[in-house]
Amino acid sequence: MGRWGDGEMGNLNLITNYVSEALSKGALRITNYELRTTNYELRITNYVSEALPIALRTTNYKLRIMEILPAIDLLEGRCVRLYKGDYAQSQVFSENPAETAKMWADQGATRLHLVDLDGAKAGKIVNLEAIEAICNAVSIPIEVGGGLRDRSSVTQLFDLGVNWAILGTVAVEKPQLVQELCQEFPQKIIVGIDARNGLVATRGWLETSEVLATQLATQMQELGAAAIIYTDINRDGTLAGPNLDALRELAGAISIPVIASGGVSSVIDLLSLLALEPQGVTGVIVGKALYTGDILLTEALKAVGPGRIQDIPPNLGFSNFA
Numbered sequence: 001m002g003r004w005g006d007g008e009m010g011n012l013n014l015i016t017n018y019v020s021e022a023l024s025k026g027a028l029r030i031t032n033y034e035l036r037t038t039n040y041e042l043r044i045t046n047y048v049s050e051a052l053p054i055a056l057r058t059t060n061y062k063l064r065i066m067e068i069l070p071a072i073d074l075l076e077g078r079c080v081r082l083y084k085g086d087y088a089q090s091q092v093f094s095e096n097p098a099e100t101a102k103m104w105a106d107q108g109a110t111r112l113h114l115v116d117l118d119g120a121k122a123g124k125i126v127n128l129e130a131i132e133a134i135c136n137a138v139s140i141p142i143e144v145g146g147g148l149r150d151r152s153s154v155t156q157l158f159d160l161g162v163n164w165a166i167l168g169t170v171a172v173e174k175p176q177l178v179q180e181l182c183q184e185f186p187q188k189i190i191v192g193i194d195a196r197n198g199l200v201a202t203r204g205w206l207e208t209s210e211v212l213a214t215q216l217a218t219q220m221q222e223l224g225a226a227a228i229i230y231t232d233i234n235r236d237g238t239l240a241g242p243n244l245d246a247l248r249e250l251a252g253a254i255s256i257p258v259i260a261s262g263g264v265s266s267v268i269d270l271l272s273l274l275a276l277e278p279q280g281v282t283g284v285i286v287g288k289a290l291y292t293g294d295i296l297l298t299e300a301l302k303a304v305g306p307g308r309i310q311d312i313p314p315n316l317g318f319s320n321f322a
């Protein structure tokens, strides 16, 4: 393989390949986010934050950034994580979602992803109190989904200060409504496509349609959706890694931003997603991994967020990575 910074190879693919290859050869090991190479040692945050911008600068490469959206899934007023969206397999992570939201904001999150799980099942907003408390607790932008099936539920959220409404079920069942809302609220309607084996699931993921995720994404782009959130149900809450192939296919089919969701378990997963940024994957929703501590938000932000470029030490050269 080439060296970091070698011509067009000085891009993220190379860095990601470098990490994979070095890991497989035992030249690199990761302990608690610490990377060690045989001839150089540095923390993973520095590895990414310092080496990546240099690689990119060497090739005049545009810096890739992945926005990280901590997920707050609301069930009966609490912050929970489900396993593969199964309501029977829920784990409570916080009794106070507003406090949780504030914690993520304090750690540097630039946007929050909220899901009203009771709402998705009931077909109407259920956890309004918790959503309102979160809106009052933080000043970063918030997106909310789950149970938004008509205009009034969407406007109710906007009135609270929510920045984006996420529509799932109605994208399949009432595309006309999606179109009307996109016209009325440009850039504020996001379509959530939740797929099980490539087919779109609806109504709290209790039903699976015959619609293909890519087909729906193309249609929703035409209707004016600001972005698509793509969730791989079989990976959600499993820490099994994102479905990169499905994301690549989806992002390749449309030109609006794609936000990846489901299975993200490590900073390496975030780096893999960063490789899909040129295809239009601009953000990633992280749930369970943040709550278990598998991903530390502050570390993740340094790894793939905009802040990392500020940390470049002037004397770090590629000779260190031979």
Ligand code: AMZ
Pocket (backbone or CB within 6 Å): 082, 084, 085, 086, 087, 115, 116, 117, 119, 120, 121, 123, 145, 146, 147, 148, 149, 166, 167, 168, 169, 170, 192, 194, 202, 203, 204, 205, 231
């Ligand atoms: O985990 C689940 N069972 C689940 C979930 N996370 N069911 C729905 N949702 C989320 C979708 C999307 O953000 O990912 O609810 C929203 C869609 O809700 P609706 O009511 O528009 O289909």
